[in-house]
Amino acid sequence: MTSVTMTVNGKAASGDVPGETLLSDFLREHLRLTGTHVGCDTSQCGACVVHVDGKAVKSCTVLAASLDGAEVTTVEGLANGELHPMQVAFNENHGLQCGFCTPGMIMSGIDMINRYKAEGKELTDDAIRHELEGNICRCTGYHNIVRSIKDAAASM
Amino acid sequence: MSEGIGAAVKRKEDKRFITGRGKYTDDIRMENQAYGAFVRSPHAHAEIRGIDATAALAMEGVIAVHTGPELKEDGIGDIITGWAIHSKDGNPMNVGAWNPMATARVRHVGEPVAIVIAESQALARLAAEAVEVDYEELPAVAAATRALEDGAPLLHDNVPGNLIFDWEIGDEAAADAGLAGAAHITELDIVNNRLAPNAIEPRSAIAVYNDIDDHYTLYTTSQNPHVARLVLSAFYNVAPEHKLRVIAPDVGGGFGSKIYIYPEEITCLWASMKTGRSVKWTSDRSEAFMTDAHARDHVTKARMGFDADGKIVGLKVNTVANIGAYASLFATATPTYLYGTLLSGQYDITNVYCDVKAVHTNTVPVDAYRGAGRPEATFVMERLMETAAREMGMDPAELRRRNFITEFPHQTPVIMTYDSGDFHALLEKGQAAADVAGFAARKAEAASRGKLRGIGYSCYIEACGIAPSKAVGSLGAGVGLWESAEVRVNPVGTIEILTGSHAHGQGHETTFAQVVSDRFGLPMDNITIVHGDTDKVQMGMGTYGSRSGAVGMNAIVKAMDKVEAKVKKIAAHTLEASEDDIVIEDGEVKVAGTDKKMAWHEVGLAAYTAHNLPDGMEPGLKEGAFYDPTNFTFPSGTYICEVEVDPETGVVEIVQFTAADDFGTVINPMIVEGQVHGGVTQGIGQALLENVVYDEDGQLITGSYMDYCMPRADDVPSYVLEHSTTVAPSNPLGVKGCGEAGAIGSPPAVINAITDAIGNNNLTMPATPQKVWAAIQEVGLPQAAE
Numbered sequence: 056m057t058s059v060t061m062t063v064n065g066k067a068a069s070g071d072v073p074g075e076t077l078l079s080d081f082l083r084e085h086l087r088l089t090g091t092h093v094g095c096d097t098s099q100c101g102a103c104v105v106h107v108d109g110k111a112v113k114s115c116t117v118l119a120a121s122l123d124g125a126e127v128t129t130v131e132g133l134a135n136g137e138l139h140p141m142q143v144a145f146n147e148n149h150g151l152q153c154g155f156c157t158p159g160m161i162m163s164g165i166d167m168i169n170r171y172k173a174e175g176k177e178l179t180d181d182a183i184r185h186e187l188e189g190n191i192c193r194c195t196g197y198h199n200i201v202r203s204i205k206d207a208a209a210s211m
Numbered sequence: 212m213s214e215g216i217g218a219a220v221k222r223k224e225d226k227r228f229i230t231g232r233g234k235y236t237d238d239i240r241m242e243n244q245a246y247g248a249f250v251r252s253p254h255a256h257a258e259i260r261g262i263d264a265t266a267a268l269a270m271e272g273v274i275a276v277h278t279g280p281e282l283k284e285d286g287i288g289d290i291i292t293g294w295a296i297h298s299k300d301g302n303p304m305n306v307g308a309w310n311p312m313a314t315a316r317v318r319h320v321g322e323p324v325a326i327v328i329a330e331s332q333a334l335a336r337l338a339a340e341a342v343e344v345d346y347e348e349l350p351a352v353a354a355a356t357r358a359l360e361d362g363a364p365l366l367h368d369n370v371p372g373n374l375i376f377d378w379e380i381g382d383e384a385a386a387d388a389g390l391a392g393a394a395h396i397t398e399l400d401i402v403n404n405r406l407a408p409n410a411i412e413p414r415s416a417i418a419v420y421n422d423i424d425d426h427y428t429l430y431t432t433s434q435n436p437h438v439a440r441l442v443l444s445a446f447y448n449v450a451p452e453h454k455l456r457v458i459a460p461d462v463g464g465g466f467g468s469k470i471y472i473y474p475e476e477i478t479c480l481w482a483s484m485k486t487g488r489s490v491k492w493t494s495d496r497s498e499a500f501m502t503d504a505h506a507r508d509h510v511t512k513a514r515m516g517f518d519a520d521g522k523i524v525g526l527k528v529n530t531v532a533n534i535g536a537y538a539s540l541f542a543t544a545t546p547t548y549l550y551g552t553l554l555s556g557q558y559d560i561t562n563v564y565c566d567v568k569a570v571h572t573n574t575v576p577v578d579a580y581r582g583a584g585r586p587e588a589t590f591v592m593e594r595l596m597e598t599a600a601r602e603m604g605m606d607p608a609e610l611r612r613r614n615f616i617t618e619f620p621h622q623t624p625v626i627m628t629y630d631s632g633d634f635h636a637l638l639e640k641g642q643a644a645a646d647v648a649g650f651a652a653r654k655a656e657a658a659s660r661g662k663l664r665g666i667g668y669s670c671y672i673e674a675c676g677i678a679p680s681k682a683v684g685s686l687g688a689g690v691g692l693w694e695s696a697e698v699r700v701n702p703v704g705t706i707e708i709l710t711g712s713h714a715h716g717q718g719h720e721t722t723f724a725q726v727v728s729d730r731f732g733l734p735m736d737n738i739t740i741v742h743g744d745t746d747k748v749q750m751g752m753g754t755y756g757s758r759s760g761a762v763g764m765n766a767i768v769k770a771m772d773k774v775e776a777k778v779k780k781i782a783a784h785t786l787e788a789s790e791d792d793i794v795i796e797d798g799e800v801k802v803a804g805t806d807k808k809m810a811w812h813e814v815g816l817a818a819y820t821a822h823n824l825p826d827g828m829e830p831g832l833k834e835g836a837f838y839d840p841t842n843f844t845f846p847s848g849t850y851i852c853e854v855e856v857d858p859e860t861g862v863v864e865i866v867q868f869t870a871a872d873d874f875g876t877v878i879n880p881m882i883v884e885g886q887v888h889g890g891v892t893q894g895i896g897q898a899l900l901e902n903v904v905y906d907e908d909g910q911l912i913t914g915s916y917m918d919y920c921m922p923r924a925d926d927v928p929s930y931v932l933e934h935s936t937t938v939a940p941s942n943p944l945g946v947k948g949c950g951e952a953g954a955i956g957s958p959p960a961v962i963n964a965i966t967d968a969i970g971n972n973n974l975t976m977p978a979t980p981q982k983v984w985a986a987i988q989e990v991g992l993p994q995a996a997e
Binding site: 073091092094130131142146147153161190193194197198 | 228230235464929
């Protein structure tokens with residue numbers, strides 16, 4: 056067992072977990088934050104994307120024990136009294152259907168906008184589609200996800 | 212009103228999903244939960260000589276290991292297929308027995324052999340690896356055409372030649388005669404590639420046995436919890452229906468793959484009873500590739516004859532369909548009554564004949580997946596039409612126009628009675644939206660950049676709203692395919708709708724509420740949709756075959772008719788008016804032409820206080836209905852795909868995709884468009900990227916997202932959508948259904964566009980860069996690009 060302490064959605068979170076525990080398992084099983092989903096076992100689908108120290112990370116691909124002291128934000132931590140602009144945009148633009156990939160899409164979308172803004176680059180439709188290569192959706196055909204992210208970029 | 216039928220209302224269900232508060236099966240945890248992991252066959256075909264669980268059982272935290280023979284001994288039944296198909300010689304089909312866990316022989320890679328129950332998921336999986344199974348390998352066969360050859364390995368003793376049935380539809384002599392008199396015949400060899408459905412939420416089950424009441428609860432990733440309960444009770448003997456509750460909570464996509472009741476759910480229920488623990492099993496993606504029902508996998512020869520004017524005079528289709536190692540629930544219906552019956556397409560054809568051989572192979576079962584049979588039929592029809600037009604030197608749109616059915620109802624020679632449609636209008640709308648007139652200029656411009664530009668059509672028709680019970684019963688279905696609904700008006704006037712449909716992405720909580728809001732003029736907020744729990748909702752048949760709108764919503768309409776009748780009686784009595792003068796609008800119940808009225812909630816209250824009801828009227832305001840459709844519904848459309856091919860790499864870019872659909876009445880255009888986006892993307896996935904590959908020995912080569920290519924955002928374009936509506940005459944709402952159309956119509960449009968671009972019609976799906984490049988080399992570069 057390894058003792059892990061991190062900040063998750065602004066609150067201290069700690070636990071004793073087996074060393075092989077993935078961040079996704081730590082969030083889902085230990086903290087019961089089940090908004091982060093796991094859809095594959097090869098780091099392809101992106102349903103598990105969370106933010107670690109402000110950057111998008113596939114939580115199925117990082118060990119919880121390696122994140123001692125880290126700041127983690129999950130989809131549950133986005134709404135602060137009111138919905139995050141990205142959450143609003145997904146609803147407004149019908150960017151989700153079954154909702155399973157959605158948390159990962161939202162977290163990736165926010166990260167992508169943050170990076171493009173920081174670098175002063177324009178987030179075009181093509182750029183959004185390229186940036187989403189690590190997130191698979193089987194329902195929406197991506198059309199409305201692209202619109203959602205573009206819409207959110209304007210209000211973030 | 213703004214929230215009624217036809218309004219693009221934002222989805223009510225979104226909030227829990229965008230905030231991470233959805234509740235999917237794997238998110239649920241029981242008090243005394245243990246974890247199941249399956250020991251699975253690494254071989255495609257083998258005898259089981261023995262199973263030694265000693266090492267696994269010795270591990271700390273392992274609770275039990277159970278095997279197939281134990282399950283059988285306890286009377287758990289074999290897994291059934293739901294449609295009895297007869298061969299053309301009149302004999303019933305032969306299907307191999309399917310034990311939930313193998314008893315003596317395994318017939319595909321991934322088949323469950325034993326279940327390990329342990330205190331954690333990680334431990335269960337580790338212990339499953341410690342179970343030693345002694346296999347004697349047998350020769351295996353994965354391709355259906357090979358399985359039919361003399362001397363091929365045989366899977367089941369009761370299935371000679373691996374042939375499940377040799378089925379036919381239509382008149383062979385008439386088709387032959389039509390072809391014999393043809394001025395031109397187009398022939399194609401077609402492979403409809405094998406797919407894996409890949410809902411992003413993997414399957415999951417939690418079985419909870421309560422020994423005090425001898426009662427079971429199953430939380431599961433199901434598109435049809437009531438059907439699950441029915442078969443678990445009636446056929447698998449897990450528990451009688453009143454002692455089994457099935458709950459399908461939020462479900463992360465289905466596309467058909469979550470219709471079926473798989474070995475894992477059955478085994479978990481039984482194991483919960485054996486161990487006295489709640490048993491949870493969640494598939495990982497590798498398991499999903501090995502065990503979720505696959506799709507398509509047809510090999511077809513097709514011949515279509517034309518007279519000198521381009522009128523179709525005959526069509527003959529011979530198909531070999533891979534059913535896999537066992538016949539899954541809809542496996543026998545998919546390549547027959549959902550396929551052969553659509554081989555008239557949008558065209559007026561007198562002579563159609565189709566023969567289908569269904570075959571067992573050493574692969575995971577193949578079953579219905581988004582479109583189910585209809586994508587395969589559409590691919591045959593629309594590849595033939597495009598190819599024929601090119602061969603005859605005709606405009607492919609003009610050839611279609613000459614053959615369109617224009618009068619309805621239209622009886623095809625393959626059972627279906629099309630009841631509505633306007634195929635000319637759809638083609639026209641599609642062509643205008645796709646700017647077909649400007650294609651030549653775009654092609655020339657692309658050529659100047661060294662790119663090959665091509666355009667392809669697909670004019671599809673499908674049958675959904677599955678299905679009239681009597682009709683499907685006569686064709687071999689084991690169940691009726693009606694739907695049920697209950698409308699509960701509460702004393703305060705709010706409404707709960709209980710439906711047997713199940714949403715796993717389709718947005719029923721919104722569209723179903725819109726239908727109710729529209730009818731009674733109530734705000735959406737006052738209406739709740741309840742689904743997915745056999746203890747809450749009366750019997751239901753679930754969601755598949757684009758049936759939730761055409762069947763499920765019409766059941767709600769039928770129940771609302773009864774509610775409305777009672778509301779009018781109560782209001783007429785209270786307001787001292789004639790029932791015929793009562794109108795319901797904007798949440799008020801009024802006497803037409805007067806200022807006399809009651810608020811909707813006042814009628815609700817009157818029904819429940821029962822102080823002043825008409826003589827003989829029962830208190831309460833709650834009505835149920837079963838709706839059994841009188842016909843299939845027939846969505847149709849024209850899809851036009853435009854591609855650019857890089858001749859140096861074979862890479863295909865879809866530069867424009869236009870879909871013009873006729874779905875009948877549209878309740879929520881935003882949601883309907885979303886269904887088209889998703890369906891078309893799955894069709895593009897089939898055409899360009901996706902392919903399940905087994906090697907000759909039945910080993911699964913494409914077992915993860917590293918080898919099975921799912922469409923990503925940059926593989927597909929933004930879509931151009933158009934609508935042209937003819938109302939479905941067979942149901943009160945006039946809806947046709949939209950869930951599957953995109954996946955049905957799109958693959959031939961894509962392949963027609965690529966083959967147009969490269970000038971070589973010899974191309975199979977998925978059209979990977981390697982295949983496209985090779986096809987270009989085969990014929991040389993088209994003139995324009997040289």
